[in-house]
Structures are given as structure tokens and as C-alpha cells.
């Protein structure tokens with residue numbers, strides 16, 4: 001069974017973000033029925049801890065980002081685009097309430113979904129709980145004018161921008177298949193400058209403490225806030241998970 005699961009994980013990593021279909025032969029399932037359904041109580045916390053040991057440095061850093069958001073804003077609704085921390089969170093995030101984790105990073109994966117969807121989530125939720133839009137530098141450029149809509153409509157979405165100056169997911173596909181990367185190291189504008197020009201509060205943060213403070217300040221504002229995180233600098237933050 002561990003071999004079957006390891007194969008499933010490897011397939012997922014190679015082809016992500018597509019769903020993976022694997023077949024478990026009946027005899028393998030039957031052989032493992034005791035372990036799966038046995039009387040030994042399984043500690044979910046222990047399984048999570050064991051799983052976390054297998055994460056690579058990037059997954060740890062990205063999971064730290066999500067943990068920091070949830071710690072600073074415990075009731076937040078998260079709306080993700082197709083960006084690195086969202087792919088990781090689909091594997092590692094363990095939320096205790098439904099309707100708190102929306103994202104477009106699987107299936108057709110429309111880039112730019114997260115910002116308008118976050119605005120919709122805030123309007124739909126209607127109870128003033130913070131809504132955090134988690135989006136990459138590529139995805140944000142697909143729907144950037146929506147920031148002005150949020151300013152105009154006084155919608156306090158918090159846009160957490162994961163900036164790695166490129167289409168990293170597509171670049172990884174190319175590198176994994178020995179294709180010379182092309183068209184993926186994109187020009188990225190001064191997002192903080194653009195956001196401010198639209199009337200949106202904006203700042204860049206480097207580590208866990210500044211992010212916490214920026215998120216709390218954003219949650220107090222009547223309008224939207226853009227918080228930019230540089231992937232390289234964030235990865236230097238010490239993961240504490």
C-alpha cells in the first residue's frame with residue numbers, strides 16, 4: 001500500500017495540478033484492510049507530522065505562509081489563484097470549516113480568478129470576516145483592474161501577492177521535461193505602485209512578523225489592501241512547522 005500511495009503522489013507531482021487517477025488492485029486493498037480499518041487508533045496529528053517531514057523546503061515555506069495568515073486572521077476566507085502556495089495548500093492545509101478555501105488551481109485553472117472571486121466571497125459572506133486573495137504575479141495581471149473596483153465599492157479584500165517574477169508553474173513543466181524555458185520569465189510591474197495609484201493601500205513584507213502585522217492592519221481598513229511577498233525573500237524566513 002505505501003508503494004501504491006507513493007506512486008500516486010509521484011504521479012500527482014509530475015502532472016500537477018491535474019487530478020490523478022490510480023487503481024488499487026483488490027488484493028492489495030484486502031491485504032491492507034487491517035491496517036486501514038484495524039482497531040489501532042490512528043492519530044491524525046501524528047500522520048500529519050509524519051507527512052510534514054516529507055515536504056521539501058518550498059512546500060514548508062509556502063505552508064508557513066498559510067499558517068501565518070490563519071494565525072493572524074483566524075476567521076478568514078481564503079481564495080486562491082493558480083500559484084505556488086495554493087498548490088501546496090491543496091495538499092497541506094487542514095481547515096476545520098467548510099466554505100473557507102476556494103481556488104482555481106485545479107481543472108481548467110483560470111488565471112486571475114482569485115481577485116474577482118475574493119470580492120464575490122466578501123459580498124456573499126456578508127459578515128465582515130476578512131477575505132484573503134492569494135495570487136501570483138502572473139495571475140494578478142489578468143484581473144488587476146478589479147483592484148480599482150474593490151476601491152470604488154469599499155470592499156476590504158486583502159490581496160496577498162506571491163511574487164516570483166514569472167510563470168513558475170509553467171517554467172517547472174518545461175524544466176521537468178527538458179524544454180528550454182520560453183515566455184515564462186515575465187516582466188513584472190511595480191505592483192505596489194500600481195495599487196497605490198488605484199487608491200488601494202499597499203506594502204511589501206519580508207517575514208512572518210511583518211506579515212502578521214500587515215494582515216491585521218489590512219483587516220481594520222475599510223477598503224482593499226495589497227500585500228506583496230517576494231518568494232525568494234520569504235523562503236529565507238525560518239519555517240517553524
Ligand SMILES: Cc1ncc(C[n+]2csc(CCOP(=O)(O)OP(=O)(O)O)c2C)c(N)n1
Pocket residue numbers: 081082083084085108109110111135136137138139140162164166167168169170
Ligand atoms: C487564462 C489562463 N492563461 C494561462 C494559464 C496557464 N497557466 C497556469 S499557471 C500559470 C502561471 C501562473 O503564474 P503566477 O500567477 O505568477 O503563479 P506562480 O506559478 O508563478 O506562483 C499559467 C500561465 C491559465 N491557467 N489560465
Ligand SMILES: [Mg+2]
Pocket residue numbers: 136137138162163164165166167168
Ligand atoms: Mg509567478
